[in-house]
Amino acid sequence: DTGVSQNPRHKITKRGQNVTFRCDPISEHNRLYWYRQTLGQGPEFLTYFQNEAQLEKSRLLSDRFSAERPKGSFSTLEIQRTEQGDSAMYLCASSLLFAEAFFGQGTRLTVV
Amino acid sequence: RKEVEQDPGPFNVPEGATVAFNCTYSNSASQSFFWYRQDCRKEPKLLMSVYSSGNEDGRFTAQLNRASQYISLLIRDSKLSDSATYLCVVNQAGTALIFGKGTTLSVSS
Numbered sequence: 001d002t003g004v005s006q007n008p009r010h011k012i013t014k015r016g017q018n019v020t021f022r023c024d025p026i027s028e029h030n031r032l033y034w035y036r037q038t039l040g041q042g043p044e045f046l047t048y049f050q051n052e053a054q055l056e057k058s059r060l061l062s063d064r065f066s067a068e069r070p071k072g073s074f075s076t077l078e079i080q081r082t083e084q085g086d087s088a089m090y091l092c093a094s095s096l097l098f099a100e101a102f103f104g105q106g107t108r109l110t111v112v
Numbered sequence: 113r114k115e116v117e118q119d120p121g122p123f124n125v126p127e128g129a130t131v132a133f134n135c136t137y138s139n140s141a142s143q144s145f146f147w148y149r150q151d152c153r154k155e156p157k158l159l160m161s162v163y164s165s166g167n168e169d170g171r172f173t174a175q176l177n178r179a180s181q182y183i184s185l186l187i188r189d190s191k192l193s194d195s196a197t198y199l200c201v202v203n204q205a206g207t208a209l210i211f212g213k214g215t216t217l218s219v220s221s
Contacts, residue, residue, distance in 0.1 A: 033208055042199055042213040043156065056208055091155060093209070098144045101201075101209055103155040 002026060006092050006104035013082055013111055020078045021107045025094030032075050033101060034067055035091040043091055049075060050097070082111045115139060118200050118212035125219055129190045133215045135183040135200030144203035145176055147185050149196045150214065156199055159185075190219045 005024040013019050025032045030051050035043035046065065047057045051072040064082075069075040079086055089108050095101035118135045125131050137145075145162035160167065162174040162183055173186040183200055200212040 035211070042211040045208050045210065048208040089153075095209070098203055100144075100146055100158045100161055102158070105155050 004092060004094050004102050004104035006090075006107050008107055009105060010108045011110070013109070015082060015084060015111055017082055018078065018080045019082060019109065020076050021090055021092075021109075023075045023077070023092030023094075023104060025074070025092070026102060027073075029094035029096055029102075030072070031095045031097060031101070032069055033093045033095075034075070034077050035093065037089045037091055037106075038087075046077070046090075079109075082109075084111045087111045115210045116200055116202050116212040118198075118215050120213075120215070122216040122218055125190055125217070127190055127192060127219055127221050129219075130186065130188045131190055131217060132187075133185045133198055133200075133217075135185075135212055137181050137183070137200075137202045137210075139202070139204050140178075140181060142181075142202045142204045145174075145183050146201040146203075146209075147172075147174060147183075148199040148201055148211075150199055151196050156211075159198070187217075190217075192219050192221060195219045 007022045033048040034046040037043045047067050049069040064080045067077045089106045091106045093101040093103045115138050147159040148156040149159045150156040162176045166175045171188045175184045195218050197214040197216045199214045202210050
């Protein structure tokens with residue numbers, strides 16, 4: 001499968017725990033995006049990379065969130081000290097510059 | 113003002129109807145435009161790119177008006193399977209893809 005891959009697909013964690021999600025983009029894509037989506041809302045931008053450089057991070061994003069793309073290939077999104085409000089679908093997408101983006105199936109996070 | 117705004121919906125139409133969705137964007141430097149479709153609890157999937165000259169793909173027609181900063185999607189002869197949320201997406205130089213909140217379409221028999 002040459003599409004965008006996200007792991008895990010589902011994550012249940014206790015409030016206060018740290019979680020890490022992984023995204024493997026389409027191999028030739030230089031842009032990688034992270035979005036968060038809650039029910040009834042469109043995807044909310046979190047951050048994006050062009051190759052290994054993190055070019056933008058949402059102003060709404062708490063310091064508890066951090067993302068890396070160490071070699072310009074896969075990316076990880078970490079949430080520290082999770083809160084119930086972090087429960088959402090976390091979507092990763094990749095693209096070529098200015099081209100359409102392709103999404104992974106997402107990681108559904110539930111904080112209990 | 114939000115960067116990308118869409119008709120809130122929901123749109124409830126019978127099979128065979130023609131329905132149009134509108135979207136406005138705030139940044140005149142925007143360069144790429146797309147419509148995505150999202151089914152319930154699934155990831156967004158590209159429906160079509162939107163070009164300045166307008167483009168058509170079967171029953172779907174997309175239009176772009178740069179002067180008015182306006183994008184539209186027209187669906188003709190609606191099918192039950194068209195029921196989904198339609199997301200307007202804008203890409204600006206040096207920034208990420210920005211999504212609208214989506215418009216929900218429900219096609220009934």
